[in-house]
Amino acid sequence: MLSPTANHPMRIPVQLIDIGANLTHDSFDHDRDAVLQRARDAGVVQMVVTGASREHSPQALALARAHPGELFATAGVHPHHATEYTAECDSEMRELHAHPEVVAVGECGLDYFRDFSPRPAQRKAFERQLEIAAETGKPLFLHQRDAHVDFMAVMKAFDGRLGPAVVHCFTGTRAELFDYLDRDWHVGITGWLCDERRGQHLRELVKHIPADRLMIETDAPYLLPRTVKPAPSHRRNEPMYLAHIVEELARDRGEDVAVTAANATATTRAFFGLPASS
Numbered sequence: 001m002l003s004p005t006a007n008h009p010m011r012i013p014v015q016l017i018d019i020g021a022n023l024t025h026d027s028f029d030h031d032r033d034a035v036l037q038r039a040r041d042a043g044v045v046q047m048v049v050t051g052a053s054r055e056h057s058p059q060a061l062a063l064a065r066a067h068p069g070e071l072f073a074t075a076g077v078h079p080h081h082a083t084e085y086t087a088e089c090d091s092e093m094r095e096l097h098a099h100p101e102v103v104a105v106g107e108c109g110l111d112y113f114r115d116f117s118p119r120p121a122q123r124k125a126f127e128r129q130l131e132i133a134a135e136t137g138k139p140l141f142l143h144q145r146d147a148h149v150d151f152m153a154v155m156k157a158f159d160g161r162l163g164p165a166v167v168h169c170f171t172g173t174r175a176e177l178f179d180y181l182d183r184d185w186h187v188g189i190t191g192w193l194c195d196e197r198r199g200q201h202l203r204e205l206v207k208h209i210p211a212d213r214l215m216i217e218t219d220a221p222y223l224l225p226r227t228v229k230p231a232p233s234h235r236r237n238e239p240m241y242l243a244h245i246v247e248e249l250a251r252d253r254g255e256d257v258a259v260t261a262a263n264a265t266a267t268t269r270a271f272f273g274l275p276a277s278s
């Protein structure tokens, strides 16, 4: 537990967990240790490093192993990379999932907004990874953008076989949100909330997410919250800004920030099976 000092102007004496940080991204190569230290100073006590490709999933595991108890990893192939999901890739993913530091299957799902991979390839890679989740019982770290109907259909085919699931970086509609909550899935909220151009609708929607279904994430280095003041001179997001996201989220939910943060942390530890931080 942190308390505010002159050196770290943290106003929230609570522990935060970033469930989605792409810390293997090369934009962190020159100062990764400093990024982790700034996160700690902002009250971020644990982070789940997103593995989203064949190349980066093993790196996410390596990073988690280098920071036991603090960093954890997911292993998966993002829909953008779906064409790389060969039989060999499937075995690589299964090997990664044998490690206890890999706490979730994903990032996987469907993205019809960018369509960087053909849709049939996306659905196939998604199904292969759901198969791994079904076999291992691990939680799912899911991505869905502009593909809600197909996404729900693919998930439905695995009904009754999957463990817990989080739809990360939720940016969708009210109907989509309630579809997820009806299925008992969790929802991850990022700094998209702070985007007055495209995240305004989330300000009202986040009130409807039960505390035991709500988790928080930066999706760093993407999605730098637009309401961070003073605006950084760069566009790179990093986990320390989770403290800002939870403040905005708490305000929208009409809650004390300490309550929102403590609930999200408890929900996250239960979801991924994380230990209490030392």
Ligand SMILES: [Zn+2]
Residues within 6 Å of the ligand: 107, 142, 143, 144, 168, 169
């Ligand atoms: Zn995503």
